[in-house]
Amino acid sequence: MSYETLQAYWWIIVSLLAALFVFLMFVQGGQTLLKQLSKTDMERSLLVNSIGRKWDLTFTTLVTFGGAFFASFPLFYSTSFGGAYWVWTLILFSFIIQAVSYEYRTKASNFLGRKTYDTFLFINGVLAPVLVGAAVGTFFTGSAFSVDRMNITNIADPVISRWETATHGLEAALNITNLSLGLALLFLSRVLAMLYFINNIDNENIIKRSAKKLKLCSSAFLVFFLLFVGLILTKEGFAVDPDTKLVFMEKFKYLHNLIEMPIVLVLFLIGVVGVLYGIFLGAFKTSPKGIWFAGTGTVLTVLAVLMLAGFNNTAFYPSTFDLQSSLTIENASSSKYTLTAMSWVSLLVPVVIAYIWYAWKSLSKNKVSEADIENDSMKY
Amino acid sequence: MEHFDLALVDWSRAQFALTALYHWIFVPLTLGLSFIVAFMHTFYYKTRDEKWKVMTKFWMKLFGINFAIGVATGIILEFEFGLNWSNYSWIVGDIFGAPLAIEGILAFFLESTFIAVMFFGWGRVSKKFHMLSSWFVAFGSNLSALWILIANAWMQNPVGTKFNPDTARNEMVNFFDVALSQTAVFKFLHTISQAYIIGALFVISVSAWFLLKNRHLLFAKRSILIAAVFGLIASIFVAFTGDSSAYDVAHKQPMKLAAMEGLYDGEKNADLYALGFLNDRTDNLNFKGIRLPSMLSIMAFRDADAFVPGVNDLVNGNEEQGILSAETRMEKGRIAIQALADYKTAKKDGNTELANSNLKLFEKNYPHFGYGYFKNNEDIVPNVPLTFYSFHIMVALGLFFIAFFACLLYASIKDKLVKNKFVLRISVWSILLGYIATELGWIVAEVGRQPWTIQDLLPVGVSTSHLSVGSVQTTFFMFFALFTVLLIAEIKILMAQIKKGPEEGGSHV
Structure with missing residues (x-):
């Protein structure tokens, strides 16, 4: 494979991991619904145990996304994490407090009390989607940074990437486009959580409440999602001249990308229709199939959105401070050798997906029910 | 800086x-x-x-x-x-x-x-x-x-x-x-x-x-x-x-080994310090306690007669053993860093000959690259x-x-x-x-x-x-x-x- 093909392949893999992560953030959405969907301790326990068996998968996907992004586009990893320090730190902080909360919340002598751990889950449930959305929004809106790789020869001051705002990433959350994506992800994660509960929990009350709440939550999602899509499709974008490699502003760049890459357009449309159909199935038919349509739709939509940011001569991590510092999949990627070596490893991904699928299928033959968790000494 | x-x-x-x-x-x-x-x-x-x-x-x-x-x-x-x-x-x-x-x-x-x-x-x-x-x-x-x-x-x-x-x-x-x-x-x-x-x-x-x-x-x-x-x-x-x-x-x-063993002056048949205390001398009288004769040489090189370099050898160099001093390595490091910068400039200007000669200079000195950022000998200890x-x-x-x-x-x-x-x-x-x-x-x-x-x-x-x-x-x-x-x-x-x-x-x- 040519270097360009490998770079494109890894952009797709990283985008796919991000898309799976967004789908799996239904766990975070569920964490914000524990109070609203339950009236008794038992009902809350059902909710927690239902998403509690999945949290580690979401978490692992995030970690793998980080590793894969580091390995394939290290200049992004070094510029964004080292620069937008605060936004990433807060995201990670919320995942630390999540990781212990399921395991510790109902254990004896747990020091902080169940309420604190449930609050931790809530904090993670809100912060993670909003801040991840804001951070990914900057793929379209840009950030203020500069990159000079040759600066390592400047013995007195060998800084390669420099962030130019003192807020180190928090400014992303103040931009309307970024924020609309963050809020869209927040409501999407809640929508997906309710569709998942309808599928996974054997309890009339929870299913009824989920179906009812879905309508309002979906509307909120749609408002912010359409706002985000409208804003990026009408805005100037960060284009790259294929010959000179210079970055310049192009009007309606992302709209052009959508039209010039019909596959992405098709993915995007199928994705959006899938999400809408899934919501319809859940909200109006209380069908357990809603999560599959909405989940698949989410993955396809996110994949399409990230392809808009990275393909068709576009800078995926643009700098508003110095246009020519913008990162493209070409200038930010690993060497051809490393991408090739990792591509061999990526051939094992289908095996990984197969065993995850098999393990979960054998584990969830029965829905999560009162009887199911009452007899389980390992329950959360 | x-x-x-x-x-x-x-x-x-x-x-x-x-x-x-x-x-x-x-x-x-x-x-x-x-x-x-x-x-x-x-x-x-x-x-x-x-x-x-x-x-x-x-x-x-x-x-x-x-x-x-x-x-x-x-x-x-x-x-x-x-x-x-x-x-x-x-x-x-x-x-x-x-x-x-x-x-x-x-x-x-x-x-x-x-x-x-x-x-x-x-x-x-x-x-x-x-x-x-x-x-x-x-x-x-x-x-x-x-x-x-x-x-x-x-x-x-x-x-x-x-x-x-x-x-x-x-x-x-x-x-x-x-x-x-x-x-x-x-x-x-x-x-x-x-x-x-x-x-x-x-x-x-x-x-x-x-x-x-x-x-x-x-x-x-x-x-x-x-x-x-x-x-x-x-x-x-x-x-x-x-x-x-x-x-x-x-x-x-080798510097890590010297630090692990508290060995300042390198020697043949180096002893292993088994049990005891370091005092603040920077020579081989820094240790009080039990020594196992030649054991460090054996552990490090599987040979009782082998020379084990100490902190001082690695800092000041040891010609007899072919060890460069930190100062020499810092100099070579700075040459490598400068050659990299010059290579880049020459390439930008389209001066292939100059670029190539700088590249050679860079590659020759690359093993010392990191030393170029240091100023003092002690920085490497x-x-x-x-x-x-x-x-x-x-x-x-x-x-x-x-x-x-x-x-x-x-x-x-x-x-x-x-x-x-x-x-x-x-x-x-x-x-x-x-x-x-x-x-x-x-x-x-x-x-x-x-x-x-x-x-x-x-x-x-x-x-x-x-x-x-x-x-x-x-x-x-x-x-x-x-x-x-x-x-x-x-x-x-x-x-x-x-x-x-x-x-x-x-x-x-």
């Missing part, structure tokens, strides 16, 4: 050390306990004896409590490479990123998928699949240790790589050289086998407490027997891999007392564990354990010794290699992100407070769970 903002480097290091040391409280227990749980689960599967099931479930529960917090500290560690070490992430991301990605794809998913089956599989999946899941968890967690240790080993011994002057970074040229380097193999084996010691000590500590309280006698005796066998094998293996690691360090990181004492206490504890496990095994087989309160009391506290040894091991490895992130090529001072000291201080204290609170919670929950004992949810043993 802005980049040598010592406060920023120090706080970035402090934050990384904090995360790593906390993470390393939980990980070795996960690695060791995962295999012990898998053994017990297998015994249950083979015998269908409910007593094994109770044991499996009890240790599995403790495993889960510990696992959660290991995951929590691990995610920070991975992202801190970018957060605090931005320059580093670009300069070596082409090599260092791949093991992290592979760790995620191959190990973490294996671990997290089957951990769910392991915990929630009781009565839900077939007994065979359930038992196999426990093994997958053990393999998954140990596989993740393999990849991250490969990454760490590469920083100590950067093989399979070449600096690309056009992209200004190191690029991988041979994946297998990176993955199978001698340093990586020894580091992996040494680290996981000592994690098994922690797992064994944990089981012994908890079980000995039961015996002292005269509770769950059969359960505790069986657990100790399994743990003593596992621990004895592991501790002997640790001694061998430790020796191999020291041999490797002698060849790849790590903290000798810290490395020396950490190393010696670790080794002493390692030898103690061999004797300890052997004694316990003997007492277990002769069924004399219950009466011997003294041994039981030591057993209860032995886990703390295990933790001291394992954390000291990391201090030896990571303090001893200073000032380098990548040996000879990239100093820590040139690796950091461009952040304000205040930002890093703030996150340091955020993480410190959070990790400490969570550690207290974990210990309290573990204690409560242990006091409850293994009956819950199973038959009385």
